[in-house]
Amino acid sequence: xxxxxxxxxxxxxxxxxxxxxxxxxxxxxxxxxxxxxxxxxxxxxxxxxxxxxxxxxxxxxxxxxxxxxxxxxxxxxxxxxxxxxxxxxxxxxxxxxxxxxxxxxxxxxxxxxxxxxxxxxxxxxxxxxxxxxxxxxxxxxxxxxxx
Numbered sequence: 001x002x003x004x005x006x007x008x009x010x011x012x013x014x015x016x017x018x019x020x021x022x023x024x025x026x027x028x029x030x031x032x033x034x035x036x037x038x039x040x041x042x043x044x045x046x047x048x049x050x051x052x053x054x055x056x057x058x059x060x061x062x063x064x065x066x067x068x069x070x071x072x073x074x075x076x077x078x079x080x081x082x083x084x085x086x087x088x089x090x091x092x093x094x095x096x097x098x099x100x101x102x103x104x105x106x107x108x109x110x111x112x113x114x115x116x117x118x119x120x121x122x123x124x125x126x127x128x129x130x131x132x133x134x135x136x137x138x139x140x141x142x143x144x145x146x147x
Contacts, residue, residue: 012070016067016070019062
C-alpha cells in the first residue's frame with residue numbers, strides 16, 4: 001500500500017508540474033497575448049512588459065492554484081458527496097424501522113393468534129422436537145456413558 005501511495009504521489013507531482021509547464025508555455029507565447037493585458041491599480045500592464053521575475057511569480061501562483069484546486073477536489077468533493085448519502089441512508093433506515101414497528105404493532109394480535117394455534121396444534125398432535133427424538137434414539141440403542 002505504501003508503494004502505491006508513493007507512486008500516486010509522484011504521479012500527482014509530475015502532473016502538477018506538467019500543468020504548470022503547459023500554462024507557462026501558453027502564457028509565454030507572445031502572439032495570442034500581444035493585445036491583451038492586465039489592469040492593476042488602474043494602470044494597464046501588457047504581457048510584453050513582464051520579465052523573468054514576473055514569470056516566476058506567475059509560475060508559483062499557477063502551481064499554488066493547481067495545488068489548492070487539487071486539495072478541494074480531493075477533500076471537499078468526497079465530503080460533499082458522502083455526507084448527503086449518509087444522511088439519506090440514515091433517513092431510509094429510520095423509515096424502515098418505523099415501517100417495521102407499525103407493521104409489528106398492526107399484526108401483533110394476528111401473530112399471537114397464529115402462535116397460539118400452532119402451539120395448540122403441536123401439543124394436540126404430540127410431536128416431539130428433534131432434540132427429544134435424538135435423546136430417545138440414543139437411549140433405545142443402549143448407549144450410555146460410564147464414568
